[in-house]
Amino acid sequence: MKINELNNEELKIWLSLARTIGPLKFSSVLKACGSLDEVLKYLDGLANNKKVYGIEDAQKEINDAKRIGAKIIPACSPDYPNILRNILGYPPVITALGNVSLLNREIIAIIGGRNSSVNGKNFASKLALNLSEAGFVVVSGLARGIDTAANGVIYKNHPTIAVTASGIDVVYPRENFDLYKKITEDGGLIITELPFATKPKPQYFPQRNRIISGLSLGVTVVEASKSSGSLITANFALDQGREVFAVSGFPLDSRCSGSNYLIKNGAKLIESADDIIESIRFSLPPRQKSLFDVEHSQKNIKQEELQQAKSVIVSHINSVSIDIDELILASGLSTGLALMALLELELESKIERSPGNKISLIF
Structure with a gap:
């Protein structure tokens, strides 16, 4: 993700994607599309199968925010806090009113x-x-x-x-x-x-x-x-x-x-x-589990290794929620590999996340 300001047309596309798919899938879809033009095509493709938060909806939200003096800040903006950008499931956009x-x-x-x-x-x-x-x-x-x-x-x-x-x-x-x-x-x-x-x-x-x-x-x-x-x-x-x-x-x-x-x-x-x-x-600076860490580590993970990790994780869970840290410990997988496997399973709608950093298997 490059840190830069978006123009109004780009912000509408970014906002449409964020509102349509939510924070957990956002980064992976954005990375897979490669550009906001491709994101627009992706949203058009989704429109036949699910309700999409469209460009007109995004423009209305931008207008409403401006009307009360608020600012919509995408995660790629210099105004977006670095510390928040580096958490798993970071908000793709935040709306701010006051001293940014x-x-x-x-x-x-x-x-x-x-x-x-x-x-x-x-x-x-x-x-x-x-x-x-x-x-x-x-x-x-x-x-x-x-x-x-x-x-x-x-x-x-x-x-x-x-x-x-x-x-x-x-x-x-x-x-x-x-x-x-x-x-x-x-x-x-x-x-x-x-x-x-x-x-x-x-x-x-x-x-x-x-x-x-x-x-x-x-x-x-x-x-x-x-x-x-x-x-x-x-x-x-x-x-x-x-x-x-x-x-x-x-x-x-x-x-x-x-x-x-x-x-x-x-x-x-x-x-x-x-x-x-x-x-x-x-104290030493806190070590953050970052989605960007997971994406970076993906370069060194072979597809066969990832598939095997997904199988290991699935074998350790059922419909009852389990803490992710406990799951990683029980699986014996490295943290980076386990988080990447969890992300893929979530994108495949095979697991779901619940409050308290817990996950469960979807049957």
């Missing part, structure tokens, strides 16, 4: 439960302020509770990024409308990968969570239960090679059961922003 330059700053995520305590929200606010004063940008999900407290650092004159599980023009929850406006008007940024006017649905929240962790050098969990989506974000962070931090809580408080669980399983316990800053500043 924040995307290439050092970013730390603060997330947690919606049903949070006053102490939890106060601590999240303090973390966000201290991290911002140290030069980081705080990202969260604009949800009620801990997310609201973290994104609320904008009220203390520090920029923040909010990633939403809805279209750029849809504020959820509605109680955060004022916070949404403050972020977009006072130097912060709202981003989403979803089309204009999209209403939030349950399946969109795990998708959003991978972006929160994908943007970040580290993810901090404050007051999350074991059923919280924050644990999904933490799993994404681990898969993406990010640091995971957690704040411990009272053992009998169910709101802290997930945070405590993360600490017991290797997350770094933190008591202040200094703990996060020290770990981020003085």
Whole structure:
């Protein structure tokens, strides 16, 4: 993928492909087509067999974004954050409203439960302020509770990024409308990968969570239960090679059961922003599992070797979801070969991915 700006016609083709096939297949199809002209032919071929998000749909979305001052950023744009571009299943496009330059700053995520305590929200606010004063940008999900407290650092004159599980023009929850406006008007940024006017649905929240962790050098969990989506974000962070931090809580408080669980399983316990800053500043750069790593390694993988790897993977899975890291370990395959085989199986619709970096066999 060459990093360059697209003109309007090219952006419409890119956007049409992204909306038609989704993030998991996007990079492979784009690479196979070789050019946007070939992508257009590919989309024309699909039109007979499935619903295609057409060029007119793409132009309408571009116009709608411009109308409210938002910008549609394809993954090949210089404005697209490098750290996000290098995750598996990166969003082919993001729509941004506000200060786009924040995307290439050092970013730390603060997330947690919606049903949070006053102490939890106060601590999240303090973390966000201290991290911002140290030069980081705080990202969260604009949800009620801990997310609201973290994104609320904008009220203390520090920029923040909010990633939403809805279209750029849809504020959820509605109680955060004022916070949404403050972020977009006072130097912060709202981003989403979803089309204009999209209403939030349950399946969109795990998708959003991978972006929160994908943007970040580290993810901090404050007051999350074991059923919280924050644990999904933490799993994404681990898969993406990010640091995971957690704040411990009272053992009998169910709101802290997930945070405590993360600490017991290797997350770094933190008591202040200094703990996060020290770990981020003085640790080695995180190793990211990148789709580009997989594509590069493909050059050294023979077709017979790849077919054999696919057979090995299929023999280790069934209709019950399994963690990808566990599968790779059980298969005995190298990480690069296993990821390439998984990608091909997914493109062949033989496996499907579920939240928490898990896959299962399609019968």
